[in-house]
Amino acid sequence: MRPTVARFAVESRQSPHLTETIILADRVHSALVSFSDGARIFTGCDEQGKPLRGNRHSHVFCESNNGLGKGTDGEITHITIYAPMGFESEDQKALKDLNEVWSGDDIRVQLLLMGLGQPQDFGGIDLERGQCPLLSRAKSWVSRTPFLPARHPKVTRAGALKRDATGLQIDSPEHELRRLLMLAGFPDPMVVVPVAGTRLGERDIPWHAFLRRRERGEGRSAINGSGYGFRIEFAETVPGPVAAGSESHFGMGGFVPQCNEVKQF
Numbered sequence: 001m002r003p004t005v006a007r008f009a010v011e012s013r014q015s016p017h018l019t020e021t022i023i024l025a026d027r028v029h030s031a032l033v034s035f036s037d038g039a040r041i042f043t044g045c046d047e048q049g050k051p052l053r054g055n056r057h058s059h060v061f062c063e064s065n066n067g068l069g070k071g072t073d074g075e076i077t078h079i080t081i082y083a084p085m086g087f088e089s090e091d092q093k094a095l096k097d098l099n100e101v102w103s104g105d106d107i108r109v110q111l112l113l114m115g116l117g118q119p120q121d122f123g124g125i126d127l128e129r130g131q132c133p134l135l136s137r138a139k140s141w142v143s144r145t146p147f148l149p150a151r152h153p154k155v156t157r158a159g160a161l162k163r164d165a166t167g168l169q170i171d172s173p174e175h176e177l178r179r180l181l182m183l184a185g186f187p188d189p190m191v192v193v194p195v196a197g198t199r200l201g202e203r204d205i206p207w208h209a210f211l212r213r214r215e216r217g218e219g220r221s222a223i224n225g226s227g228y229g230f231r232i233e234f235a236e237t238v239p240g241p242v243a244a245g246s247e248s249h250f251g252m253g254g255f256v257p258q259c260n261e262v263k264q265f
Contacts, residue, residue, distance in 0.1 A: 002086030004086050004117075005119055005121065005122055007114045009077070009111070011111065015077070017074045018075075021062040021211075022213065022250050024251075035098065040052060042058050042091070043057070058081050059083070059248065060250060061241065061251050064200055065127045067127025068130060071201070080122070082119070095113065123135030124136055125259075133240075133256040136257050138238070138258065141234075143195060146252060147227065147228045149226075149228070149245060149246065150245065174192050174230070186234070186238055187236065195230060227252075240255070240256075243255065
C-alpha cells in the first residue's frame, strides 16, 4: 500500500505562526512541485494541465501543537501532507528532498521528515507524544484554521433569503460547509455551531487574524475573503483529516477534535 501521509517536524528556532498557514503551505507546495518535476499528486493536474477528479491530490496542513515544549506562542510545529491517491516512489523522493523552505519575511523554515505512512500511524490527541490531531478519529470536530466559502449566499430578486428544505440559507457558510463535507464522503453533521476563533498559546485568535490569500494563488478564492469557524458533531466517529472550503489544499478549513481551546459566539 502506498503511503498517503508525510509528516514533518518544524525544527527552526523561528517559525511562522499558524495564522500564516496559507503562506507556508503555498511555499511547501511550490517546493514539492519543483522537486517532483510537476508530479500530478502535487499539482492536482494531469499531463494536459486539466484538474484531477476526486480531490485526491495533496493537502498541506500546518499545525501548532502545544506539546514537547513547542507551540506555546502559536508557532507552527508540524507540517502534514496528506494525499488519498498515495505517494509513488518518485513522489516519496520529492518529500525526502524537502528539508527547508522560506516563508514570510525571509524566514528559513527547517523541516525534518518524521515518516511516511497512513493516517492511523500518526493520528491522535496526545501532543506530548507528537501525535497529529488532524488525523485523529472523533465525533466532534472544531475549526483550527478558517473555513473559506467559495459561493455567495443566495437571495431572491426581492432580497429575501433563499432557503433549502431545512430552512438554511442556500450557499450560506453553514450550508456550503455541509455540502462540501458530504461531497467529501462525510455524513451530514447533526450539529453545526459557529465559533469565533481558535486558541494559540495563551491567546484567543479570531479568524480575521489569519492570512487568507496565497501570494501566487491561481486557485479558486474565497468569495469575499472572510473566514468562518464551526464546531461540528457527527452521529458516529469519523476519521480525519476533516477539511473543506476554498484553499483547503493549502491548510485552510481544517478541523481538529473538539477541545476547550475554542471560544464560541
